[in-house]
Ligand code: SAM
Ligand code: SF4
């Protein structure tokens with residue numbers, strides 16, 4: 001899953017509370033909560049769970065940090081610079097606390113889990129530390145802080161999925177929402193901190209997932225993204241070896257969940273992220289092709305185009321395996337677009353190995369990629385076993401080359417769409433012009449077109465007339 005920057009504050013969209021806890025029926029406690037989210041979509045989705053748990057205790061969310069009684073930062077540890085940004089922000093809040101001594105400042109998410117008590121003891125930056133599996137405990141933790149103690153809960157769980165909690169939607173779009181289907185990750189890629197910060201993988205009860213999709217549809221949403229670090233390993237009531245856990249209950253795997261989600265309503269678009277190359281089966285591609293409302297886009301992070309590097313990364317596949325997965329997608333569902341993630345300058349990466357990433361990009365023609373230089377993370381297998389020996393300037397130069405190639409293939413992908421009539425879900429007014437609307441096609445590309453009187457949340461047919469590498473431009477065909 002790409003690293004989405006939700007660094008800006010997100011607050012409860014009061015017009016969209018129907019499906020979540022009915023805030024009107026809960027007596028406000030007079031306290032205001034300010035939430036800031038960093039990192040991936042999972043974190044953003046978790047913030048909606050946090051908002052729900054605290055709304056249930058009477059907390060109202062606010063966008064205005066000046067009126068907040070509780071400030072919570074939901075943080076990311078994926079790369080060092082993600083943590084640096086949060087630290088800077090925490091220092092801002094430390095200053096603020098001097099002027100407002102009763103203010104509760106807490107850190108949630110992956111950085112909280114990674115650094116635990118040290119954030120309280122050594123750095124004295126916060127009053128409260130809560131890891132990703134302890135959000136149900138937040139009301140108690142805040143109470144402890146108000147009672148003059150520091151509070152910490154970083155226990156990871158094998159069961160917690162927050163499946164029964166109706167998230168309070170924090171974005172203002174009212175059109176597209178994230179629905180979490182798994183938590184944690186069992187893959188142990190050698191560069192990655194997520195298994196340490198999120199714990200063991202577990203799947204959420206499918207009934208609660210489908211109910212959430214249904215509720216979202218009834219509230220006017222028209223797109224959901226099923227979220228997990230590796231959606232393909234979604235398994236309800238099954239062990240990782242496929243054995244049934246409870247004979248009284250049925251089992252559900254990812255293709256089945258995808259199909260059931262598509263059946264919620266033909267007007268509800270389904271996306272999913274992230275697929276793992278070692279686990280993504282042809283069955284998934286067949287289900288995608290079968291349903292018009294499952295979007296024709298697979299995010300399939302490769303990380304590197306070289307088998308030796310992939311082995312050191314512990315990714316569980318080779319260059320050839322990945323290419324075979326691409327061939328399968330092209331054979332079964334030729335219209336489907338594919339996007340990816342890359343890391344440049346992983347331990348020991350040679351110039352030739354870097355060239356293999358570039359040549360793989362030529363083979364795959366990704367529509368989009370998230371691209372990063374390698375950042376060594378404490379306690380990971382790579383940190384313990386390999387030397388982070390590629391100089392920063394080499395990592396950066398390789399990244400620049402990867403970015404340039406990606407830009408080329410994004411343009412190639414978009415040019416292929418010229419002249420087509422595409423179904424676009426209208427998301428709202430374009431940021432660049434009040435006279436234009438913006439939406440997305442099934443391939444997850446932004447489409448901009450003249451406003452007319454089309455409404456947010458409706459589908460329109462747009463003839464694509466022009467493009468940049470990031471955006472398609474067109475006109476609505478009645
Ligand atoms: N579960 C997803 C997968 O397996 O592809 C990825 C999740 S991770 C949150 C998102 C991306 O961050 C990864 O695909 C990888 O490209 C990047 N990433 C993770 N650890 C990194 C590290 N130590 N340095 C640089 N990039 C990293
Ligand atoms: Fe990290 Fe690998 Fe799990 Fe993705 S699959 S979250 S990269 S360990």
Ligand code: F3S
Pocket residue numbers: 003038039040041042043075076077078109110193194197198
């Ligand atoms: Fe996501 Fe960052 Fe954690 S990418 S899972 S918030 S380390």
